[in-house]
Amino acid sequence: MANGQISAVNIDPAATQSETQAASDVAEQLDHLLAPAHPGTRHSPRHAFVIFGASGDLASRKIFPALASLARSGELPDEFTVVGVARTELDDASFRRLVLDATGDEDDAWRRLVPRFRYVSGDYGDDSTFRKLCGVLSEVDRDCSTGGSRVYYLATVPSLFGPIATSLGRHGIARAPAAKTRASDEPFVRIVVEKPYGRDLAGANALDELMHSAFDESQIYRIDHYMGKETVQNVIALRFANAVFEPIWNRRYVDHVQVTVAESLGVEHRGGFYETAGALRDIVQNHVMQVVALTLMEPPAASDAQSIRDEKVKLLRAIEPPDPAEVVGNSIRAQYGPGTINSEAVPGYRFEPGVASDSTTETYVALQLSADNWRWAGVPIYVRTGKRLPKRLTEVALQFRGVPHLPFQGRLSRDLGPNVLVIRIQPDEGIALSFGAKVPGAEFRLRSVSMDFSYEAAFSERPHDAYERLLLDAMMGDATLFIRSDEVDHAWRIVDPILSAFSDGSTSLHQYAAGTWGPHEANLLLERQGRRWRIP
Secondary structure (H helix, E strand, O other): OOOOOOOOOOOOHHHHHHHHHHHHHHHHOOHHHHHHHOOOOOOOOOEEEEEEOOOOHHHHHHHHHHHHHHHHOOOOOOOEEEEEEEOOOOOHHHHHHHHHHHHOOOOHHHHHHHHHOEEEEOOOOOHHHHHHHHHHHHHHHHHHOOOOOEEEEEOOOHHHHHHHHHHHHHOOOOOOOOOOOEOOEOOOEEEEEOOOOOOOHHHHHHHHHHHHHHOOHHHEEEOOHHHHOHHHHHHHHHHHOOOOOHHHOOOOOEEEEEEEEEOOOOOOOOHHHHHHHHHHHHHHHHHHHHHHHHHHOOOOOOOOHHHHHHHHHHHHHHEOOOOHHHHHHHEEEEEEEOEEEOOEEEOOHHHOOOOOOOOOOOOEEEEEEEEOOOOOOOOEEEEEEEOOOOOOEEEEEEEEOOOOOOOOOHHHHOEOOOOEEEEEEEOOOEEEEEEEEEOOOOOOOEEEEEEEEEHHHHOOOOOOOHHHHHHHHHHHOOOOOOEOHHHHHHHHHHHHHHHHHHHOOOOOEEEEEOOOOOOHHHHHHHHOOOOOOOOO
16 A cells, blocks of 8 residues: 555455445435425425525625526425515515526526515514514415515624524414414424524523423524535445445555545635634534535434434544644645635735734644444545645545555556546536556556546436435425534534644644645545545
């Protein structure tokens, strides 16, 4: 392995039969998760969709367009409406205009829905706001036949999540009406909570207490838009619907795992927010941990939400929180300086609007983690994320161990790299497998080649975007792709010691030029173990 020359995966035939059968059994149970990813295949029950922060950027950029797309594909019922709640002073007509400005009005199904949308303006800490909301909800139940069912979406700043939830409980609108209004359906109330869910473990636990004072855990849908991406969900299909992969998805054949979340953009206009977050909170605690859990979890017993989320939690529990000495040795934090992206000069982080000139906030993190369980014991999990890197990219790469003996030495195999399975999550969604092949010619020379699968090229169907998929799941009560309370807890338990070391100065803050793949110290994290980062 030290020279990185690998040509094939050496599979133990005796170990594959039971694992293959287990993979096949699970694959049969995953139909409902994998099949409904395309528009038009499901239909939301009637309800009122209530957006807190309805005049904000998230609502206009993501939520309204997603709802419009669901209406266009026929997945919203006629008995549906949106109620916007925000501090901005608007009347119903102005709110409807705002929605149409964000989505356009060329679609007939959406145009028919928007005129019934309502708006409530007021401060989130004022009881009169919630009294007005109670009145509007009663009116839409009567006028739009929404039947007492609600989905609340918290698109506000995180500090308001708890107060809004407790106010909904205090005013008696956090639970569904006891009586059915129609024999064919049961009223429901659910609440969707944006990230970040807490700033640390203590903050997440405190928020959970507030949320659970008004809502049952079964009503709470913690959203991470990464989980709505087709390729993230396809990790499950790749593993459990293909007998060729599952038998080698373990420590016997995998040398190490790399997870990369790269952004070419800087902090843009979010400098003030980013100063309070940093890369560890913004990306690692949520997106990265969810991707790691799905990639490395055990086969679920069934395809229901509880079974899949149970296995994700087991995996997160297997990742031991690092002690202070491990944080110093196994983590790198850094901040981008001036550099060049796509031939354009860009400023360093400390020169961005809203950023302190002496800021110590990290824009890059590299970590080495490990899962202490039977499947992954001894397999390093390398994670890196950063802003102002050369390209926008999210991928998971499994690099396999070498063959027991490689008979092709020297120049015959110098162009032969490791076998790597790469799952590209964004932007070019797909899967690639690199392996060794003979170069045409009289000489027996080897070179790495790649088999590449592209979603765009392979499928004609238009998939839901992440928010469309997740909003429809929440409407239908499918919690599979949402984050459970104990998942949040275990993710924070992993990240909390690293946060502490970053904040108390135990780890140095390195620098890297914008347009590079991070600081030299991040390369050393792998090189000292005879490995190296992939160059996408």
